[in-house]
Amino acid sequence: xxxxxxxxxxxxxxxxxxxxxxxxxxxxxxxxxxxxxxxxxxxxxxxxxxxxxxxxxxxxxxxxxxxxxxxxxxxxxxxxxxxxxxxxxxxxxxxxxxxxxxxxxxxxxxxxxxxxxxxxxxxxxxxxxxxxxxxxxxxxxxxxxxxxxxxxxxxxxxxxxxxxxxxxxxxxxxxxxxxxxxxxxxxxxxxxxxxxxxxxxxxxxxxxxxxxxxxxxxxxxxxxxxxxxxxxxxxxxxxxxxxxxxxxxxxxxxxxxxxxxxxxxxxxxxxxxxxxxxxxxxxxxxxxxxxxxxxxxxxxxxxx
Ligand code: SF4
Numbered sequence: 001x002x003x004x005x006x007x008x009x010x011x012x013x014x015x016x017x018x019x020x021x022x023x024x025x026x027x028x029x030x031x032x033x034x035x036x037x038x039x040x041x042x043x044x045x046x047x048x049x050x051x052x053x054x055x056x057x058x059x060x061x062x063x064x065x066x067x068x069x070x071x072x073x074x075x076x077x078x079x080x081x082x083x084x085x086x087x088x089x090x091x092x093x094x095x096x097x098x099x100x101x102x103x104x105x106x107x108x109x110x111x112x113x114x115x116x117x118x119x120x121x122x123x124x125x126x127x128x129x130x131x132x133x134x135x136x137x138x139x140x141x142x143x144x145x146x147x148x149x150x151x152x153x154x155x156x157x158x159x160x161x162x163x164x165x166x167x168x169x170x171x172x173x174x175x176x177x178x179x180x181x182x183x184x185x186x187x188x189x190x191x192x193x194x195x196x197x198x199x200x201x202x203x204x205x206x207x208x209x210x211x212x213x214x215x216x217x218x219x220x221x222x223x224x225x226x227x228x229x230x231x232x233x234x235x236x237x238x239x240x241x242x243x244x245x246x247x248x249x250x251x252x253x254x255x256x257x258x259x260x261x262x263x264x265x266x267x268x269x270x271x272x273x274x275x276x277x278x279x280x281x282x283x284x285x286x287x288x289x290x291x292x293x294x295x296x297x298x299x300x301x302x303x304x
Contacts, residue, residue: 001089001143001147001209001243001245001254002093002177002179002198002200002207002209002243003150003154003177004200004203004256008256008258009203011258012203012205012239012258013203016239016258016260017203017238017239019260020238020239020260020262021238023260023262025236025238025261025262025263025266026263029263029266029267029270030227030230030236031187031188031226031227031228031229031230031231031232031237032230032231032234034187034188034231038267038270039188039227039231039270040189041188041189041190041273041277042189042274042277042278043189043274043277043278043280043281044189044281045067045189045277045280045281046185046186046189046190046191046192047063047067047190047191047273047276047277047280048185048190048191048194049185049190049194049196049221049224049225049228050221051063051067051276052190052220052224052269052272052273052276053217053218053220053221053223053224053269053272054217054221055215055217055220055272056215056293056296057289057292057296057298058289058290058291059286059287059288059289060275060276060279060286061285061286061287061288061289061298061302062296062297062298063276063279063280064279064280064284064285064286065298065301065302067280068279068280068283068285071298071301073297073298073301074297075297076295076296076297077128077132078212078295079295079297080128081132081135081136081139081211082210082211082212084120084125084136084140085136085139085140085143085211085245085247086197086209086211087119088118088119088120088140088143088144089143089147089209089245090179090180090197090198091119092115092118092119092143092144092147092148092151093147093151093175093177093179094179094180095114095115095119096112096115096151096155096175097171097175099111099112099114099115100112100155100167100170100171100174100175101167101168101171102167103167105159105165105166105167105170108155108159108170109152109155109156109159112148112151112152112155115144115147115148115151115152116144116145116148117144118137118140118141118143118144119140119144120136120137120140125137138247138250139247142247142250142251142252143245143247143252146252151174151175154174154175155170155174155175157174158170158173158174172201176200176201176202177198177199177200177201177207178198178199178201179197179198180195180196180197180198181195181196181198181199182194182195183195183196183225183228183229183232184228184232185224185228185231187228187231187232188227188228188231188273189273189277190224190228190273194225194228196208196225196228196229197209199225199229200241203239204235204236204237204238204239205237205239205240205241206222206225206226206229206237206239206240206241206261207222207240207241207242207243208221208222208225208240208241208242208243209242209243209245210242210243210244210245211244211245211246211247212244213244214242214244214255214257218242218257219240219242219257219259219265220265220268220269220272221242222240222241222242222259222261222265223240223261223265223266223268223269224269224273226238226240226261226266227266227269227270237261238260238261239258239259239260239261240258240259240260240261240265241256241257241258241259242256242257242259243255243256243257244256244257288302
């Protein structure tokens with residue numbers, strides 16, 4: 001999920017990266033300019049990036065209900081499934097990195113076989129109906145098998161090209177991704193306990209996985225994390241990639257939305273941040289959206 005194919009890598013390196021260098025981002029929209037407007041936070045409401053970027057509700061009334069009114073709506077099945085699939089994919093990659101670090105290089109390929117066993121605790125799915133439970137288990141197994149082959153291929157490739165490689169070098173070259181990276185977003189007025197899905201190291205890029213349909217606002221999340229990374233490390237992050245993963249009939253397919261984290265999406269994120277924080281800070285009910293989606297966990301509350 002996190003690793004690019006040779007073609008994708010070529011596209012990023014030969015097209016997107018040169019483009020990002022040509023169309024330079026305005027300095028006031030770089031995360032390190034957090035002390036000055038427009039990045040300096042106007043409200044003292046530390047929200048998560050997902051609360052700002054998850055524009056599934058057109059008026060952000062979901063954030064208002066949760067943060068101001070204190071409504072606790074249980075997540076719908078799609079949300080639970082997305083969370084579990086996410087956790088399974090990230091957990092498998094973390095296990096792969098651990099395996100590389102804790103096994104002698106000579107036996108690492110054998111040790112990686114353990115990745116074929118998916119990580120999904122029964123507790124995680126215990127509350128779901130049996131049919132949904134089976135479906136999720138099937139998807140997690142398909143994802144584990146799919147990723148296992150990609151991980152092993154990458155490790156075997158590095159072992160073949162670098163016969164003297166050690167454990168640290170092997171992990172860095174074969175699995176150059178940080179998953180579930182904790183980030184402190186306080187310079188931008190955000191929560192100090194953010195977690196980015198993944199950051200790819202060799203082509204610095206924020207990666208976000210989605211298990212549902214494509215939406216234009218998904219790019220807001222990659223922009224938000226890029227701004228936070230820039231505010232913390234003062235290094236430019238110009239690229240984002242939202243990977244849409246679909247598992248059907250045991251088959252895994254992926255579609256990638258590579259994009260530049262340009263002025264437009266940065267501005268969009270900052271405006272969404274300010275607007276959402278204002279609702280919470282000033283107790284403003286934004287009213288219901290004209291297009292409530294059927295899966296919204298607040299549907300009963302808003303219709304009532
Ligand atoms: S039911 Fe509609 S208005 Fe209410 S939170 Fe959901 S999408 Fe927004």
